[in-house]
Amino acid sequence: MHAPTGSEPDPVSVFRALLTDEGRHLLEELRSYDPGRELAVATRLRRDHPAELVSAALGQARLRQRAAAKFGPEDAGRMYFTPDGVEQATRASVAAHRAGRFAALGVRRLADLCCGVGGDAIALARAGIHVLAVDRSPLTCEVARANAEALGLADRVEVRCADVTEVDTDGFDAVFADPARRGGRGRIFDPEAYSPPLSWAVAAARRAPYAALKVAPGIPHEAVPEDAAAEWISDGGDVKEAVLWFGVPPGVRATLLPGPHTLASAGLPDPPVGPVGRYLYEPDGAVIRAHLVAEVAERVGGRLIDPTIAYVTSDDLRPVPYASAYEITDVLPFNVKRLRALLREREVGTVTVKKRGSAVEPEDLRRKLKPSGPNAVTVFLTRVAGAPTTLLGRPVP
Structure with missing residues (x-):
């Protein structure tokens, strides 16, 4: 029997290599990355850099291009991502809208639970809010920390690697939670199958002066707690998410971005039915x-x-x-x-x-x-x- 020749590289160590001078230099070279020339580019870069680092940099370049649609090319070109992070991160315009609502409520310290790569934490920090960003994935936390640093927001964002269900949120003005809604088989539609479950997130929200829980836009109205305000948000005509707000008057609203344009429920009966007009x-x-x-x-x-x-x-x-x-x-x-x-x-x-x-x-x-x-x-x-x-x-x- 042959002894093992090695093991899979540690994802955190590989990512940290991108933060070194050599890693940053590679990412700068790949700023105008062309996927059609990846093989030739990889071959050239591997002459002067470790193959593992080149592969990581190329992967990051691909993720940055995908992220430009959500974060804009300027921020995406400086940030760091994971594949799941790009997929699940809040679009920057939506995060900015939510951060603005928190700021208008007077929130100054907020616990961002299930922070992912930090998209919401960035928007909150830019709105003047100090954020404790929590995630249980060591790699995701490294990425979130690097993003706060890259965008000059490290003084307003503290990243903590922990199980969000064990974090004490006492003393914070608000809580924001974005439970994972994807599993090994794709999207999760049952709110109690979120990670952590929606019931836990609701309980955590009720303990804070203000809170917002990001949920799937397909959430049934009957699943909205009676003491929550539900907001559905679209950006450019595409529905992006629903948010359950706590600490504000209950109700239903739709917010359209850019704008924002917000339409609140007036409790009207169903409209009449009639012939097609002009x-x-x-x-x-x-x-x-x-x-x-x-x-x-x-x-x-x-x-x-x-x-x-x-x-x-x-x-x-x-x-x-x-x-x-x-x-x-x-x-x-x-x-x-x-x-x-x-x-x-x-x-x-x-x-x-x-x-x-x-x-x-x-x-x-x-x-x-x-x-x-x-x-x-x-x-x-x-x-x-x-x-x-x-x-x-x-x-x-």
Whole structure:
């Protein structure tokens, strides 16, 4: 039997090597990293640097490129990441919004539990809040600490490697918790299967003057504690997360970034249902998740086209930031042949397909339509008063 020749390198030691002068020099060389030339670049760098360090630097360069969409190229180009950290970190604009809310509440010391690579801790520190950032992964803590240092925030961010369930948060103005919502099999939808479970996070939140818990945007409304305020947040039209706030008046709201534009529940009944008018309003996803379509309908003087569909229609144009407006030109029973003939007659070559309440796949329909011509149209596949219907229109500038 042969003796073992070695073991897997320690991830923390490999990461720390990136923080040395040699590691920083390598990362600087890779600032304009081109994935298509990775083999040639790796071969060249390995002539002068240890292969393990080159591999780590190349991996970090790839992660920085992925992170630019969340953190912006300037911050991402200075920060450090893990694969899970890039995937799970809060988008910088969302973190800044939340940090601003904490600062407005007068929070000065906050415990960030399950801090990951430090995305929220960075935003909180930039808002003037002193942060204790806690995570149980030694590597993740090293990365979070390096990020605070790289962005000049080390004096406001203390990173501690510990089990968050054992951290004493007494004396802090607020708690922020972001339980892990991914496991070995992908996304976790049961809040009690989060790590740590949502029930533990809620108990920790209730012990602090203020708290916010980041949860999946698909959380059922019935899972929201009665003493919590629930906020659904979208950025650029994409729903990013839901947050449960404690220490503030209970309620439901949707926040749209950039802006922010915040729509709060007024406890309105369901809107009336009626025929399709001249304009169609498509509520933002955060508005729909927060069950605030009635609030949008009231603001635009509108009605639903179907009791089960979140499209609002009105005869008047009343622009609001909470919904995209379209001018409707045609209302047709769903029929592919008739639709194709109409688009050919109008020389439509660019078709944007949206659907709500339809089993038809947009790509399948687009292939069947074979659009050709200089004009553009938006096609809505939906139901009107229960009947499969096609609406044609164009966005209102």
